[in-house]
Amino acid sequence: MYYICCMNIEFVQNWFSQVKKGTLSYIILIILDEKEYYGYELVQEIKIHTTLEVAEGTLYPLLNRLKTDGIVDSKWIEQESGIPRKYYTLTADGRETLQEMKKIWLNLGSAINKIQK
Protein backbone atom coordinates (compact mmCIF):
# COMPACT_ATOMS: atom_id res chain seq x y z
CA MET A 1 0.00 0.00 0.00
CA TYR A 2 2.85 2.33 0.95
CA TYR A 3 4.49 1.60 -2.38
CA ILE A 4 1.36 2.49 -4.39
CA CYS A 5 0.94 5.77 -2.50
CA CYS A 6 4.51 6.88 -3.05
CA MET A 7 5.35 5.75 -6.57
CA ASN A 8 5.50 8.45 -9.22
CA ILE A 9 2.48 7.49 -11.33
CA GLU A 10 3.20 10.10 -14.00
CA PHE A 11 6.77 8.90 -14.42
CA VAL A 12 5.66 5.26 -14.70
CA GLN A 13 2.95 6.17 -17.22
CA ASN A 14 5.42 8.10 -19.38
CA TRP A 15 7.90 5.24 -19.20
CA PHE A 16 5.20 2.71 -20.13
CA SER A 17 4.10 4.92 -23.01
CA GLN A 18 7.67 4.89 -24.36
CA VAL A 19 7.93 1.11 -23.89
CA LYS A 20 4.66 0.71 -25.82
CA LYS A 21 5.97 2.88 -28.64
CA GLY A 22 9.21 0.96 -28.78
CA THR A 23 7.74 -2.52 -28.71
CA LEU A 24 4.70 -2.11 -30.96
CA SER A 25 6.61 -2.80 -34.17
CA TYR A 26 8.18 -5.89 -32.55
CA ILE A 27 4.74 -7.16 -31.49
CA ILE A 28 3.38 -6.58 -35.01
CA LEU A 29 6.22 -8.59 -36.54
CA ILE A 30 5.69 -11.47 -34.08
CA ILE A 31 1.97 -11.58 -34.93
CA LEU A 32 2.57 -11.34 -38.68
CA ASP A 33 5.06 -14.19 -38.43
CA GLU A 34 2.14 -16.60 -37.87
CA LYS A 35 0.03 -15.61 -40.88
CA GLU A 36 -1.16 -12.63 -42.90
CA TYR A 37 -3.60 -10.22 -41.25
CA TYR A 38 -5.70 -7.29 -42.42
CA GLY A 39 -5.48 -4.02 -40.48
CA TYR A 40 -8.51 -4.32 -38.20
CA GLU A 41 -7.81 -7.99 -37.48
CA LEU A 42 -4.19 -7.16 -36.59
CA VAL A 43 -5.33 -4.52 -34.08
CA GLN A 44 -7.65 -7.03 -32.42
CA GLU A 45 -4.85 -9.59 -32.25
CA ILE A 46 -2.59 -7.05 -30.55
CA LYS A 47 -5.37 -6.30 -28.06
CA ILE A 48 -5.95 -10.00 -27.31
CA HIS A 49 -2.29 -10.78 -26.62
CA THR A 50 -1.19 -7.60 -24.87
CA THR A 51 -2.51 -4.95 -22.51
CA LEU A 52 -1.46 -2.24 -24.91
CA GLU A 53 -4.16 0.38 -25.28
CA VAL A 54 -3.34 2.26 -28.44
CA ALA A 55 -5.65 4.23 -30.70
CA GLU A 56 -6.30 1.76 -33.50
CA GLY A 57 -5.45 4.34 -36.15
CA THR A 58 -1.87 4.68 -34.88
CA LEU A 59 -1.16 1.23 -36.27
CA TYR A 60 -1.40 2.37 -39.90
CA PRO A 61 1.48 4.90 -39.90
CA LEU A 62 3.61 2.19 -38.31
CA LEU A 63 2.60 -0.40 -40.91
CA ASN A 64 3.39 2.12 -43.65
CA ARG A 65 6.85 2.69 -42.13
CA LEU A 66 7.46 -1.07 -41.95
CA LYS A 67 6.39 -1.35 -45.58
CA THR A 68 8.70 1.49 -46.65
CA ASP A 69 11.55 -0.30 -44.87
CA GLY A 70 10.76 -3.51 -46.77
CA ILE A 71 9.86 -5.44 -43.62
CA VAL A 72 6.20 -6.03 -44.47
CA ASP A 73 4.30 -6.20 -47.71
CA SER A 74 0.62 -5.56 -48.37
CA LYS A 75 -2.04 -6.36 -50.92
CA TRP A 76 -5.69 -5.44 -51.36
CA ILE A 77 -8.09 -8.38 -51.54
CA GLU A 78 -11.64 -7.81 -52.78
CA GLN A 79 -14.47 -8.98 -50.53
CA GLU A 80 -18.08 -9.90 -51.28
CA SER A 81 -19.17 -6.86 -49.30
CA GLY A 82 -17.49 -4.62 -51.86
CA ILE A 83 -15.20 -3.23 -49.15
CA PRO A 84 -11.74 -4.71 -49.81
CA ARG A 85 -9.31 -5.69 -47.06
CA LYS A 86 -5.64 -4.80 -47.09
CA TYR A 87 -3.63 -7.84 -45.97
CA TYR A 88 -0.18 -7.47 -44.46
CA THR A 89 2.55 -10.13 -44.58
CA LEU A 90 6.16 -10.37 -43.46
CA THR A 91 8.73 -10.23 -46.24
CA ALA A 92 11.85 -12.41 -46.25
CA ASP A 93 13.77 -9.38 -44.90
CA GLY A 94 11.08 -8.99 -42.28
CA ARG A 95 11.55 -12.57 -41.05
CA GLU A 96 15.30 -12.09 -40.75
CA THR A 97 14.74 -8.77 -38.98
CA LEU A 98 12.37 -10.46 -36.54
CA GLN A 99 14.92 -13.18 -35.72
CA GLU A 100 17.48 -10.47 -34.92
CA MET A 101 14.96 -8.55 -32.81
CA LYS A 102 14.13 -11.72 -30.88
CA LYS A 103 17.81 -12.22 -30.03
CA ILE A 104 18.13 -8.61 -28.85
CA TRP A 105 14.92 -8.91 -26.80
CA LEU A 106 16.15 -12.11 -25.10
CA ASN A 107 19.55 -10.57 -24.33
CA LEU A 108 17.91 -7.44 -22.95
CA GLY A 109 15.51 -9.51 -20.83
CA SER A 110 18.29 -11.63 -19.34
CA ALA A 111 20.45 -8.54 -18.69
CA ILE A 112 17.60 -6.84 -16.83
CA ASN A 113 16.86 -10.01 -14.85
CA LYS A 114 20.49 -10.18 -13.76
CA ILE A 115 20.45 -6.53 -12.62
CA GLN A 116 17.16 -6.97 -10.77
CA LYS A 117 18.48 -9.81 -8.58
Place this chain on the structure above:
Amino acid sequence: MKKLSFTTSTAQKIYDDYLNRVSRCTRTLPEDDQREIMMEVNSHIYEATLAATPQTEVEVLVNALQSFGAPEDVLQPLVADKKVKQATRTFNPRHIIQALYLNISNGIGFVLFAVVYLFIAALGILIILKLIYPEHTGLFFKKDHFCFLGFTTELPGGLTELLGNWFIPVVAVLMIILYFLNTLLFRLLKRK
Protein backbone atom coordinates in the same frame (compact mmCIF):
# COMPACT_ATOMS: atom_id res chain seq x y z
CA MET B 1 -14.27 3.44 -53.33
CA LYS B 2 -17.51 1.97 -52.06
CA LYS B 3 -18.78 3.98 -49.11
CA LEU B 4 -20.74 2.51 -46.22
CA SER B 5 -24.50 3.03 -46.03
CA PHE B 6 -26.33 3.51 -42.77
CA THR B 7 -30.07 3.31 -42.18
CA THR B 8 -30.22 6.32 -39.85
CA SER B 9 -29.38 9.77 -41.12
CA THR B 10 -27.45 10.57 -37.91
CA ALA B 11 -25.08 7.63 -38.41
CA GLN B 12 -24.66 8.51 -42.09
CA LYS B 13 -23.83 12.11 -41.20
CA ILE B 14 -21.28 11.07 -38.54
CA TYR B 15 -19.64 8.69 -41.03
CA ASP B 16 -19.57 11.26 -43.86
CA ASP B 17 -18.16 13.93 -41.53
CA TYR B 18 -15.42 11.55 -40.38
CA LEU B 19 -14.41 10.70 -43.95
CA ASN B 20 -14.38 14.43 -44.76
CA ARG B 21 -11.93 14.91 -41.87
CA VAL B 22 -9.74 12.12 -43.28
CA SER B 23 -9.93 13.76 -46.68
CA ARG B 24 -8.89 17.15 -45.24
CA CYS B 25 -5.92 15.56 -43.42
CA THR B 26 -4.61 13.94 -46.59
CA ARG B 27 -5.42 16.58 -49.21
CA THR B 28 -1.78 17.64 -49.66
CA LEU B 29 -0.82 14.10 -50.77
CA PRO B 30 -0.89 12.65 -54.31
CA GLU B 31 -4.30 11.25 -55.30
CA ASP B 32 -3.11 7.63 -55.11
CA ASP B 33 -1.96 8.07 -51.52
CA GLN B 34 -5.20 9.87 -50.61
CA ARG B 35 -7.26 7.04 -52.09
CA GLU B 36 -5.13 4.38 -50.38
CA ILE B 37 -5.52 5.98 -46.93
CA MET B 38 -9.24 6.56 -47.42
CA MET B 39 -9.76 2.92 -48.47
CA GLU B 40 -7.82 1.69 -45.45
CA VAL B 41 -9.79 3.84 -43.00
CA ASN B 42 -13.07 2.87 -44.68
CA SER B 43 -12.17 -0.82 -44.50
CA HIS B 44 -11.26 -0.49 -40.82
CA ILE B 45 -14.56 1.25 -39.99
CA TYR B 46 -16.51 -1.38 -41.91
CA GLU B 47 -14.78 -4.31 -40.14
CA ALA B 48 -15.16 -2.60 -36.74
CA THR B 49 -18.89 -2.01 -37.19
CA LEU B 50 -19.34 -5.57 -38.46
CA ALA B 51 -17.58 -7.09 -35.44
CA ALA B 52 -19.37 -4.90 -32.87
CA THR B 53 -21.82 -6.31 -30.35
CA PRO B 54 -25.47 -5.46 -31.04
CA GLN B 55 -26.18 -1.83 -30.17
CA THR B 56 -27.81 1.02 -32.02
CA GLU B 57 -26.22 1.89 -35.36
CA VAL B 58 -25.01 5.25 -34.07
CA GLU B 59 -23.41 3.69 -30.96
CA VAL B 60 -21.62 1.08 -33.03
CA LEU B 61 -20.25 3.68 -35.42
CA VAL B 62 -19.24 6.18 -32.73
CA ASN B 63 -17.41 3.43 -30.79
CA ALA B 64 -15.58 2.34 -33.95
CA LEU B 65 -14.52 5.91 -34.76
CA GLN B 66 -13.45 6.62 -31.18
CA SER B 67 -11.35 3.45 -31.12
CA PHE B 68 -9.69 4.47 -34.38
CA GLY B 69 -8.84 7.91 -32.99
CA ALA B 70 -9.05 11.44 -34.38
CA PRO B 71 -7.75 11.33 -37.97
CA GLU B 72 -5.90 14.62 -37.44
CA ASP B 73 -3.81 12.92 -34.74
CA VAL B 74 -3.43 9.28 -35.76
CA LEU B 75 -2.91 9.89 -39.49
CA GLN B 76 -0.46 12.80 -39.05
CA PRO B 77 2.71 10.61 -39.03
CA LEU B 78 1.45 8.71 -42.07
CA VAL B 79 0.72 11.91 -44.02
CA ALA B 80 4.09 13.37 -42.92
CA ASP B 81 5.97 10.25 -44.12
CA LYS B 82 4.20 10.12 -47.46
CA LYS B 83 4.68 13.87 -47.98
CA VAL B 84 8.45 13.57 -47.48
CA LYS B 85 8.50 10.69 -49.94
CA GLN B 86 6.66 12.80 -52.52
CA ALA B 87 8.75 15.93 -51.85
CA THR B 88 12.13 14.21 -52.07
CA ARG B 89 11.08 12.26 -55.17
CA THR B 90 9.79 15.28 -57.11
CA PHE B 91 12.14 17.98 -55.68
CA ASN B 92 9.10 20.27 -55.95
CA PRO B 93 9.59 23.29 -53.60
CA ARG B 94 5.85 23.42 -52.75
CA HIS B 95 5.90 19.78 -51.57
CA ILE B 96 9.15 20.40 -49.69
CA ILE B 97 7.61 23.32 -47.79
CA GLN B 98 4.55 21.19 -46.94
CA ALA B 99 6.76 18.25 -45.86
CA LEU B 100 8.84 20.53 -43.61
CA TYR B 101 5.67 21.99 -42.10
CA LEU B 102 4.31 18.51 -41.34
CA ASN B 103 7.61 17.31 -39.84
CA ILE B 104 8.86 20.42 -38.08
CA SER B 105 7.69 19.10 -34.70
CA ASN B 106 9.62 15.83 -35.22
CA GLY B 107 12.99 17.12 -34.08
CA ILE B 108 15.77 19.63 -34.45
CA GLY B 109 16.98 17.93 -37.66
CA PHE B 110 13.97 19.17 -39.57
CA VAL B 111 14.46 22.71 -38.24
CA LEU B 112 18.04 22.62 -39.58
CA PHE B 113 16.76 21.55 -43.01
CA ALA B 114 14.29 24.44 -42.95
CA VAL B 115 17.15 26.84 -42.10
CA VAL B 116 19.20 25.57 -45.08
CA TYR B 117 16.18 26.02 -47.39
CA LEU B 118 15.78 29.57 -46.05
CA PHE B 119 19.46 30.20 -46.81
CA ILE B 120 18.89 28.94 -50.37
CA ALA B 121 15.92 31.30 -50.70
CA ALA B 122 18.13 34.15 -49.42
CA LEU B 123 20.65 33.36 -52.18
CA GLY B 124 17.79 33.69 -54.68
CA ILE B 125 17.00 37.14 -53.29
CA LEU B 126 20.67 38.07 -53.73
CA ILE B 127 20.42 37.26 -57.44
CA ILE B 128 17.48 39.67 -57.75
CA LEU B 129 19.36 42.34 -55.78
CA LYS B 130 22.40 41.85 -58.05
CA LEU B 131 20.22 42.70 -61.04
CA ILE B 132 18.85 45.85 -59.34
CA TYR B 133 21.96 46.98 -57.42
CA PRO B 134 24.94 45.37 -59.21
CA GLU B 135 27.55 47.48 -57.37
CA HIS B 136 26.15 46.80 -53.91
CA THR B 137 25.65 43.03 -54.22
CA GLY B 138 28.31 40.35 -54.48
CA LEU B 139 31.17 38.49 -52.87
CA PHE B 140 33.16 41.21 -51.14
CA PHE B 141 36.82 41.12 -50.10
CA LYS B 142 38.78 43.67 -48.12
CA LYS B 143 42.55 43.62 -48.33
CA ASP B 144 42.60 40.08 -49.79
CA HIS B 145 40.46 38.73 -46.95
CA PHE B 146 36.91 37.45 -47.34
CA CYS B 147 34.54 40.07 -45.96
CA PHE B 148 30.98 38.93 -46.76
CA LEU B 149 28.60 37.53 -49.38
CA GLY B 150 25.50 39.63 -49.76
CA PHE B 151 24.10 43.12 -50.16
CA THR B 152 25.34 46.35 -48.63
CA THR B 153 23.90 49.86 -48.81
CA GLU B 154 27.32 51.44 -48.29
CA LEU B 155 30.55 50.73 -50.11
CA PRO B 156 33.47 51.75 -47.89
CA GLY B 157 36.91 52.15 -49.44
CA GLY B 158 39.02 49.04 -49.88
CA LEU B 159 36.02 46.80 -50.45
CA THR B 160 36.33 44.80 -53.67
CA GLU B 161 33.64 42.67 -55.31
CA LEU B 162 35.28 39.53 -56.64
CA LEU B 163 32.78 37.78 -58.93
CA GLY B 164 31.39 40.64 -61.04
CA ASN B 165 29.27 39.24 -63.88
CA TRP B 166 29.96 35.71 -62.62
CA PHE B 167 28.04 36.38 -59.40
CA ILE B 168 24.61 35.33 -60.73
CA PRO B 169 25.74 32.04 -62.40
CA VAL B 170 27.92 31.10 -59.40
CA VAL B 171 25.13 31.77 -56.89
CA ALA B 172 22.58 29.98 -59.10
CA VAL B 173 24.81 26.87 -59.29
CA LEU B 174 25.40 27.05 -55.52
CA MET B 175 21.63 27.22 -54.98
CA ILE B 176 21.00 24.17 -57.17
CA ILE B 177 23.74 22.12 -55.47
CA LEU B 178 22.55 23.06 -51.97
CA TYR B 179 18.91 22.41 -52.90
CA PHE B 180 19.63 18.90 -54.20
CA LEU B 181 21.99 18.00 -51.37
CA ASN B 182 19.61 19.26 -48.70
CA THR B 183 16.67 17.43 -50.28
CA LEU B 184 18.64 14.16 -50.51
CA LEU B 185 19.71 14.50 -46.87
CA PHE B 186 16.09 15.25 -45.96
CA ARG B 187 15.10 11.93 -47.54
CA LEU B 188 17.81 10.08 -45.59
CA LEU B 189 16.83 11.70 -42.28
CA LYS B 190 13.18 10.72 -42.72
CA ARG B 191 14.15 7.12 -43.42
CA LYS B 192 15.88 6.86 -40.05
